[in-house]
Each structure stands twice: as C-alpha cells, then as structure tokens.
Amino acid sequence: MKNTKKVLLATIAAGSMLALAACSGGSGGEGGEGGGGLIGVAMPTKSSERWIQDGDAVKEQLEEQGFKVDLQYAEDDIPTQVSQIENMITKGAEALIIASIDGTTLSEVLQSAADSDIPVIAYDRLIRDSENVDYYASFDNFVVGQQQAWSLTNGLGLTDLEGNPAEGAPAGPFNIELFAGSPDDNNATFFWNGAMDVLEPLIEDGTLVVKSGQTDFEQAAILRWDGEVAQSRMEDLLTADYSDGSQVDAVLSPYDGLSRGIISALTDAGYAVGAEWPIISGQDAELDSVKAINSGEQFATIFKDTRKLAEVAVNMAAAILNDEEVEVNNETDYDNGVKVVPSYLLESQIVVKDNITEVLVDSGYWTEEEING
Numbered sequence: 001m002k003n004t005k006k007v008l009l010a011t012i013a014a015g016s017m018l019a020l021a022a023c024s025g026g027s028g029g030e031g032g033e034g035g036g037g038l039i040g041v042a043m044p045t046k047s048s049e050r051w052i053q054d055g056d057a058v059k060e061q062l063e064e065q066g067f068k069v070d071l072q073y074a075e076d077d078i079p080t081q082v083s084q085i086e087n088m089i090t091k092g093a094e095a096l097i098i099a100s101i102d103g104t105t106l107s108e109v110l111q112s113a114a115d116s117d118i119p120v121i122a123y124d125r126l127i128r129d130s131e132n133v134d135y136y137a138s139f140d141n142f143v144v145g146q147q148q149a150w151s152l153t154n155g156l157g158l159t160d161l162e163g164n165p166a167e168g169a170p171a172g173p174f175n176i177e178l179f180a181g182s183p184d185d186n187n188a189t190f191f192w193n194g195a196m197d198v199l200e201p202l203i204e205d206g207t208l209v210v211k212s213g214q215t216d217f218e219q220a221a222i223l224r225w226d227g228e229v230a231q232s233r234m235e236d237l238l239t240a241d242y243s244d245g246s247q248v249d250a251v252l253s254p255y256d257g258l259s260r261g262i263i264s265a266l267t268d269a270g271y272a273v274g275a276e277w278p279i280i281s282g283q284d285a286e287l288d289s290v291k292a293i294n295s296g297e298q299f300a301t302i303f304k305d306t307r308k309l310a311e312v313a314v315n316m317a318a319a320i321l322n323d324e325e326v327e328v329n330n331e332t333d334y335d336n337g338v339k340v341v342p343s344y345l346l347e348s349q350i351v352v353k354d355n356i357t358e359v360l361v362d363s364g365y366w367t368e369e370e371i372n373g
C-alpha cells in the first residue's frame with residue numbers, strides 16, 4: 001500500500017522524537033522535571049466498543065509517557081462533552097485530545113482553551129468551525145469509504161478488494177441500499193464520498209440499482225450512528241421497496257453498529273444467511289461484527305487500529321508540549337471551515353472472513369478465543 005513506507009518512517013521519527021522528549025526533561029516526558037502534566041481526553045460514548053478501545057489506548061500510552069490523564073466519555077450528549085472539556089481546562093490540563101460528538105459545537109469551549117494556551121488535537125473526527133484546533137489525528141477517511149464500497153463490489157463478484165474489475169464478473173443488476181453516518185460527524189461525509197466515488201458509476205451504468213431511490217447523503221444519514229435507527233430505516237425500505245418479492249443484494253453500511261441493526265431488520269423480514277443473504281459492509285472491527293463476519297452475516301468491516309491512532313495523538317501532544325516538531329502527513333484535505341488543520345492520516349484495512357486471523361489476531365487486536373468464544 002502506497003503510504004506504508006511513509007507511515008513507517010513517520011512512526012520511527014515520532015518514536016525518536018519521544019525518546020528525545022523523554023531525555024530533555026520536557027513537560028510530560030518520562031523522567032521530565034515537570035513530573036508529567038495533565039492531559040484531558042474527551043471521548044464521545046462508551047456505547048460503541050471502538051471508543052472504549054481508543055480511550056484505553058490513549059490513556060495507557062499517555063501514562064507510559066509520564067502524563068496524568070483525565071479521560072471522559074459523554075454518552076453522545078453534546079452539553080456533557082462541553083462541560084467535561086470545561087472541567088479539564090479548569091483542572092489545568094496542558095493539552096486536550098478530543099473526539100467530538102458534533103464537530104461544530106465546540107467553538108466556545110475551544111476559545112477558552114486557546115485563551116489558556118492549551119493546544120487541541122482533534123482525535124479521529126475533525127472539529128469544525130474553530131481556529132483553535134492545532135492538529136488532527138485520523139485515518140484517510142475518503143479511502144475508508146472506498147474500501148467499504150470495494151468490499152461490497154468484491155462480495156458481489158464484481159471486483160477484487162482493491163476495486164480492480166474481476167474476470168468474468170456477473171453483469172448484475174444487483175439491488176443495493178445505502179446508509180451513511182451521522183451528519184454532524186465530519187467523517188461521515190468523507191466515508192460517503194469515498195464510497196459513492198466507487199458506487200456511483202455502477203449505479204449510472206445499471207450494474208447496481210437503488211430500488212428505494214434514496215441516493216442522497218441526507219436520505220441515507222443516521223443521526224448519532226444509532227443502530228436502532230438504522231434497523232428501522234432498513235425495515236421501512238424492505239416494506240416499501242422489496243415487498244414485491246425482489247431481494248436486496250447489498251447494503252452499504254459505514255459502521256458495524258449500523259450493520260448489526262441492518263442485519264436484524266433483514267433477519268426479521270425472513271432473510272437467512274445463504275445464497276440470498278445480502279453483502280453488508282461495516283467499520284471498526286467490533287467484536288460482535290467480527291463474529292458476524294465469521295458466521296456470514298456481515299461480509300466485511302474496515303479495521304482502523306485504535307492503538308496506532310492513539311500513538312499518533314499521544315506523540316502529537318508530547319511533541320507540542322516539548323516544543324518539538326509535530327509529525328504530519330497531510331496539510332491539504334481537512335479544512336474545518338476556518339482553516340486547513342494539519343493532519344496525520346493512518347491507513348485502514350478491509351477485513352473479510354479470510355483475513356481475520358492475519359489482520360486482527362496476529363496484530364493482537366482480538367484473540368482467537370474472543371472471536372470464537
């Protein structure tokens with residue numbers, strides 16, 4: 001993959017930066033004279049497994065660097081997240097790492113942070129409409145969307161997992177329905193645009209048919225990434241557009257939690273895993289969804305290694321506090337409405353049944369027992 005070398009080099013660079021920071025007695029480095037400052041870490045919700053993994057990984061890695069950590073979850077409630085961040089500022093946090101719920105609602109509290117010279121790192125989700133966002137740590141979210149679409153075209157026999165046309169591909173047409181993420185999450189548009197970059201030409205040439213006609217982001221979006229809302233939208237689509245005996249062949253789902261809702265709707269409507277079962281995408285490699293891939297209910301997920309993302313964000317915080325150069329690899333794509341936020345983007349991987357062990361078990365993300373237990 002094209003960026004692997006860059007990522008590797010940057011990781012090494014970031015690693016040596018931290019080693020340097022540790023020796024230089026900077027604000028947070030291990031053995032630093034400051035004894036390690038406090039870093040505030042704001043996460044959106046514990047209702048999704050990935051954010052628990054993120055929070056744990058960020059906390060652990062910050063503590064390894066000698067920092068103290070105030071880690072808070074806001075259960076997807078915006079005022080709660082705002083007041084948690086206010087508290088972090090009051091407690092004297094030296095830096096903030098924030099995965100926002102709604103990317104547009106933090107401007108005021110970030111102004112308070114800026115007034116106290118507290119640097120802010122947007123974690124995974126870009127914080128919009130504020131100049132007080134110093135860095136952004138994330139994945140290449142457009143590519144994540146493309147990967148979700150390629151997993152569908154691969155499952156349908158049209159392409160390989162990198163989107164290259166398959167030999168002897170079936171002509172279709174295949175019925176597909178489309179889901180998008182939460183409209184207040186900047187990532188949701190990136191995932192959608194990436195996926196539609198792949199799917200739109202196939203819809204236009206008739207290989208794919210969206211029977212519901214719902215092909216706009218606004219129609220497909222699921223507020224707060226809520227699986228139950230996805231389930232009821234899928235139920236509505238099945239009733240309205242597939243009661244004539246036709247079948248859904250594929251469902252674009254941008255997140256495992258939505259995929260599980262979609263799977264429930266299909267099961268309730270009488271679909272059973274087998275030849276007629278649709279190809280369904282996902283994201284996050286959540287344990288229940290990895291199990292669902294094993295059992296054939298879900299075709300694929302996108303693995304974004306939260307440990308690596310945590311490492312990038314922790315390195316950014318340490319570098320800022322130690323007056324070191326912060327490693328970024330993208331200074332063009334993430335305009336938050338006020339400025340382009342310097343970003344470090346990691347690579348994601350498609351997980352299908354065949355590579356679960358290689359990608360998830362061998363990397364230590366899940367154990368064989370957790371997946372099969």
Ligand code: BGC
Pocket residue numbers: 048050124125181185187188225254255256283284304
């Ligand atoms: C993250 C995804 C996640 C989704 C729902 C997005 O911002 O990038 O990994 O699936 O939120 O939690």
